[in-house]
Amino acid sequence: MNDLPFSMMEYAERIHQTKKRMEAEGVEVLLLTDPANMHYLSGYDGWSFYVPQMLVVILEEEQPIWIGRKQDANGARLTTWLHPDHLIPYPDDYVQSTHKHPMDFVADSLTQIGQWDRRTGVEMDSYYFTAQAYERLRRRMPNARFQDCTLLVNRVRMVKSDQEIQYMRKAARIAERAMHAGLEAIAPGVRECDVAAQIVHAQMSGTPEFGGDYPAIVPLLPSDEKTSTPHLTWTDRPYKQGDTVLLELAGCYRRYHAPMARTAVIGSPSNLVRDLAEVVIEGLNITLDAVKPGITCEEVERVWRNSIERKGWLKESRLGYSVGLNYPPDWGEHTASLRAGDRTVLQPNMTFHMIPGMWFDSYGVELSETFLVTENGCEVLATFPREIFQCPFGSGMVHPLGESGA
Amino acid sequence: MNDLPFSMMEYAERIHQTKKRMEAEGVEVLLLTDPANMHYLSGYDGWSFYVPQMLVVILEEEQPIWIGRKQDANGARLTTWLHPDHLIPYPDDYVQSTHKHPMDFVADSLTQIGQWDRRTGVEMDSYYFTAQAYERLRRRMPNARFQDCTLLVNRVRMVKSDQEIQYMRKAARIAERAMHAGLEAIAPGVRECDVAAQIVHAQMSGTPEFGGDYPAIVPLLPSDEKTSTPHLTWTDRPYKQGDTVLLELAGCYRRYHAPMARTAVIGSPSNLVRDLAEVVIEGLNITLDAVKPGITCEEVERVWRNSIERKGWLKESRLGYSVGLNYPPDWGEHTASLRAGDRTVLQPNMTFHMIPGMWFDSYGVELSETFLVTENGCEVLATFPREIFQCPFGSGMVHPLGESGA
Incomplete structure (x- = not known):
């Protein structure tokens, strides 16, 4: 048995929730091209999303079907819970060809297994579902009735299981270490790339108890x-x-x-940066305090907005977004955003990245936290001082790793 | 003036080559969404491709137009050679919204500047041009005549300038260091993630003379x-x-x-791995020797095919591909592949990643090189022994960094 990140019961529940939504949308066959959604339902994991690949969920079928490049089929065999006869590999001459397209193969495969004329959901706005991919499918499956199901599975992903939360807590431990490594490396004369090197080293090595995976950004x-x-x-x-x-x-x-942002200054912050940081930190603290189940995304954002408006500031960009499982190029889930107009109701076990970054023409400040909605409030996943850090370390305001700042 | 990676003369030449191809295709306006193509023509650099963004090349206009998210507009100002009035930012409420789409904004902007009814090229099969993006554009610009221009700029990118080759040589120095760091770290009891950490550290820190950038994979x-x-x-x-x-x-x-692959074994390789490695290394050496201007991609692959066929082997997947500038999720250029049927003629200053990897049901071997086509042959960019490495270091076959293996 493969080393799956979740129990078979959890996968079964995810498939069940997905099919419920498919039924509600009137969709019989769902073609998933978002690598996070493919992973969520099947366990499939590999840096193969640079070629077309797909997970097919059929309402009447217990197991989804993986369709991908032949050289990746062993990867599917080794990382998913799918039966080997549910893995359909396409030959290599479909890859980046001028005349063949993997979606032709997909359409032919779907046709072969009797799924050519169904109500078929596609992720119209997923990075890895190109305009061309859709054209090819439509041309080759003229009797299928296509329907946009972007975010259908992402919405299932919003409320995390306890196991997922455990993984995000571990990710937060790694984020603390990576941030610490970055701040510790920043000093006059040090190259930016050498600070990046310290950060990525910490991200991958993780902790002595568990290792790190590559972040989506x-x-x-x-x-x-x-x-x-x-x-x-x-x-x-x-x-x-x-x-x-x-x-x-x-x-x-x-x-x-578990994303996190902080701001550092080499030497002393300018008055501009210091003033802005004060507003950001106070706003972040007040807004985190206001998070609880039942509040909406836009209400959370309003707390922030009111807090900084009192000081005469305005932030035009959204305050945050739902976060968790993902692959490059984004760790956000693309479902709920903390901003005016988003009436998503916060529920226990949802997770968000709250990032009150503010950028002006010559300077900016960012401090952010990833939080978990709990039964009566929220839990900030990382423990890291909420401050502007003066670098190099030892020159004043820097706190040791793990000391709480709020 | 921004710290551009290339001279203004080089950018002007790139724009000129792009427009020549636009004219040949009968395209008046080209909408580029591939981040590598955006960077190639404008210098734009930033991890913002997780939201829709675009570079617009208009046949009659000297400078392209950048359209992107408002908070990234300062990034465009700081990394491109474009005049600030050629940067069109869209408001944040277009980002990951359920009812607004950035492509609506793009269509409105194009309409405002009189480009609503032109022969308009789009990159139909670029990762960041989704099916939804295309639908939105078409709906909002019903008088535009859209035409597929996937790879139009990629094809301009195939033949590198001397400056580009200099960058790839530097990348090869970094690849040597990263490979060395990885091989040096592999040992029984060491975690895979700690080897990854050593590699990424070497990738980002680069050399004392120049730092590393993040690879696309x-x-x-x-x-x-x-x-x-x-x-x-x-x-x-x-x-x-x-x-x-x-x-x-x-x-x-x-x-x-400059990509590179090697295979390591902890202890002694099995006979299976040893035999396969011998075939791969010999084939790689013979095939590199055969590379020269005027030969086609499929002829290069045939040299390889014949070499391994004599030993009774067959590789189904392509032998390599054009490589150079890119962003996640792929470092390949998606133009020419070293495989049967690809009649692209090799020219001086083209660059390829030749990767004779072979994967079977329980094992595999990879050794690869990035090469530059020269006036009369090819130059392998990295200098690294072409061997199976026995780890940990010091136990036999391992060579010191920089010693040539072929």
Whole structure:
């Protein structure tokens, strides 16, 4: 038996929940191309999502069917709970060909097993379901009635099982270590890439008790004027006195993420950064205190909005999003967002990344936490001081690993 | 001026080559969603491809237009050569919304600037151009005539400039170090994740002279029976005596890749692995010797095929592919493949990853090289022994870093 991350009972429940939603949507066959959804239902794990692949859930069939590249079929055999006759490999000449497309093979396979004319759900807005993939399927399965089922499985994923939460707690332990490694490395004259190296080393090695998996996003490390925007990575520039550095990273354990962001300053923060940080930290603390089951996403965001408005600030971008299992390029689940207009009701065992980052034309500040909705409030998964860190370590405000900041 | 990786002259030439191909295809407006193509033409760099974004090339306009999320617009200002009035940010409430889609914004923007009814090229099979993205564009721009331009810019990218080759040579230096770090770490009782940590550390820190960028694929590290398939990553299992380990990784410098694969064995290789490795290494050497300008991709593959057929072996999957600039999830360029049927003619300054990996039901072997087509042959970018490595180091066949193996 393969070393599956979850019990067969848990997989059965996931399939059950998925089929319930398929029935509600009137869908008989569901074609999943989001690697996180494929993994969630089957256990399939591998960096093969750069070629088309799919998990097919058929309402009447107990087990889903995996369709993928032939050289990855052994990977499916070794990482899923599926019976080997539920793995359908396509020949290699379908890969990145000018005249053949893997979706032709998929359509032919579905036709062969009698699924050519069904109400068929597809993940229209999943990264790995291209416009071309859909065109090919439609052309080759003219009698199928296609229907958009983007996020159908993602919505099942929103409320975590106890085992999933255990994985996210482990991911948070790794996030603490990775953040600590990054902050400890930042100093004048040190290159940004060497700080990135310390962080990724900590992310993969994890703890002595359990190892780390690769996060769906590499460390985001903008510094200096690049702190005006959140998604820049690093260069080999050496840091200089006075630089601000944003660190957004995640710990990842068996594909489950606990993201966290902090802000560091080499030397003393400018008044601009100090003032903004104060607002962000206070807002983050107040908003986390307000989280509880029954509150909506937009109500959570309103607490934040009110908190910073009193100080004269406004954040246009969303405050956070549902988080957990994922593959590159994103650790977010794309379901609920903490923002005006999102009326998703928070339930126990949902998990969110609350990231009150604020970016202006020449500077920015980020501090974030991943939290679990509990029976009567929330649990912040990582234990890490909520402060602006002065680097290098030892020069003042830095706290040792594991000391709580809030 | 931003720290661009290439001269303005080089960007101008790239735009010129792109427009020539647009004219040949009868396309007036080209919507690029492949992050590598966006970067290639504009310099744009950031981990923001998890939300829709685009570079618009208009035949009559000197500069392309960047359209992306508002919080990434400063990233575009800081990493591209585009005039700020060519950056069009969309508000955050378009992100992962149930009712708004960034492509609605894109369509409205194109309409506003008079590009609503043109012959419009889209990258139908690019990861980040979903079926939904295309539907939205079509619905909102009913008078545009859409046309598939997948790989149009990728084909421009195939022949590298001297500067690009310099970057790939640097990437190869990093690949050597990363491979060395991985091999050095493998030993009985060491966890797979700790080997991954050493590799990624080496990938990011690079060399004392230049730092590393994140490769588009994390280290692929299947071991034991998982060597039957190439795309598995790692777990926290400790290696045991007798394990075979496949290591496929890349060095990356400023988004340019030099991938390399090697196979390690803890202790002595089995006869199966030893025999297969001999065939693979000989085939790799013979095939690299045959590379020269004017030969086609399928002729290169035939050299390999003949070489291993004489020993009674057959490899079904392609032997390699064009490589260079890229972003997750793939470092391949998706243009030419070394396989039967691909008649692409090799030209000086093309670069390929030749990966004669062979995977059977319980074991496999991989050894690969990235090569540059030169005026009269090829140059292998990395210098690393072409051998099966016996780990831990010092136990026999292992060579020091930098010693040539072929």
